[in-house]
Amino acid sequence: MAILLHCQADRQARWAAALAQASGEIVHLWPQAGNLADIEIVVAMSPLPVPLDMFPNLRFLATTGAGVDAFLKHPEAVPASLPLMRLVDETLTRSMAEYVLAATMFLHRDFHRYAAQQRQQLWRGLTRRDPPQRTVGILGLGVLGLAAGALLRQVGFPVLGWSRRPKQADGIACLHGAAGLAEIAARSDILVSLLPLTPDTAGILNAALFATLPEGASLVNAGRGGLVREAELIAALESGRLGHAVLDVVAEEPLPPGHPFWTHPGVTITPHVASMTVPETAARIVMDGLRRARRGEPIPNLVDRAAGY
Structure with a gap:
């Protein structure tokens, strides 16, 4: 055979x-x-x-x-x-958990803001928060989401999780359904999406969800590009509703030349490398x-x- x-x-x-x-x-x-x-x-x-x-x-x-x-x-x-x-x-799962932790720490320790200050040649420390003071929400509680949540908890972040159907996970406050989606958004300083792309999840990261997040919250998307309504994400960044977005996936890959994500100061791009087989x-x-x-x-x-x- x-x-x-x-x-x-x-x-x-x-x-x-x-x-x-x-x-x-x-x-x-x-x-x-x-x-x-x-x-x-x-x-x-x-x-x-x-x-x-x-x-x-x-x-x-x-x-x-x-x-x-x-x-x-x-x-x-x-x-x-x-x-x-x-x-x-397990190798792929561990790689994704590492990426989520790295992206979360990048945002938590204000590396994106320090990069902006470097471009301005500005030497100024920013007020630091400890991990227990910053809540991370994870959309998607499959194998990848649970592994990422466990790693974040080891660092000290309070972790919320959301799935379409009820789930339970040690140390993660689990939410589900439409009401749970609104709640996790409202409580998350950093929102991480690891959802699969399905008819139910396409465009789930949209203006309505961004409006529910705390002012200046950040987004990490390592799920699928089709989860994001890109024009609405840019609008949320422009308005200050979102402070920054780390995107490992986009709707069209490779990201086309001239796309606003390439040069937007509120976006950090990685080329679909969060978890490589x-x-x-x-x-x-x-x-x-x-x-x-x-x-x-x-x-x-x-x-x-x-x-x-």
Whole structure:
């Protein structure tokens, strides 16, 4: 049997080597697929431009990252009968938690303000607050959100969490639903979004939500660019309602030349690097799923298509 890999050209060699080592199977690089009947699993960053039922022995499709919105917005690309496995990897989770902590500390210790003062050649200390005096709210209490919340709590930040449905988490005040969304916004000095992009979450970071935040609050978005209504974010920054935004994801990637985010003093951009998949660990997880499927056991981390993640 064989594996079909579809990923960025600059990542192909590393992914292919990791999958071959983890599985001992032949790895084909799309668009080369060899004997179609040999393909047992597709590992992909985005939908293939061909119907997957052309592979008669395909067991499931595994994503190369945590996000699955690229697949779900094209339901014809992944048949409903085909299991879709999202990547849940401790290495990826730890990387995201580190990014959230780094972005939070960047805002908490006023690095963005000191950068502005440097451009003005201004030497002036700002009033410092201790972590217990600054509340961090996390939108999205999945694996990534819980890990980020745990790391923030270790530093001393009070942490609130929000999800669409009720959840419980040690040390995190959990809120849910529309009322909970309004409450977490009103109480958060720094609001972190790690939500998946679904029809329910698209545009959730909008003018109405920004108006609920405390004056001068900050935003960190490491979820998906489509969560943000970008013009409304810029307006909130211009008005002073928002003090700063750290964005790892944007609606159009790469961010186009001339986009206001590039030069806006209230925006810090990173190029979708908050949590990058490590092929060597990810391949072992994908292959564990394949071995389970071969034994007739449940495949882990399957996507709930109705929920969107």
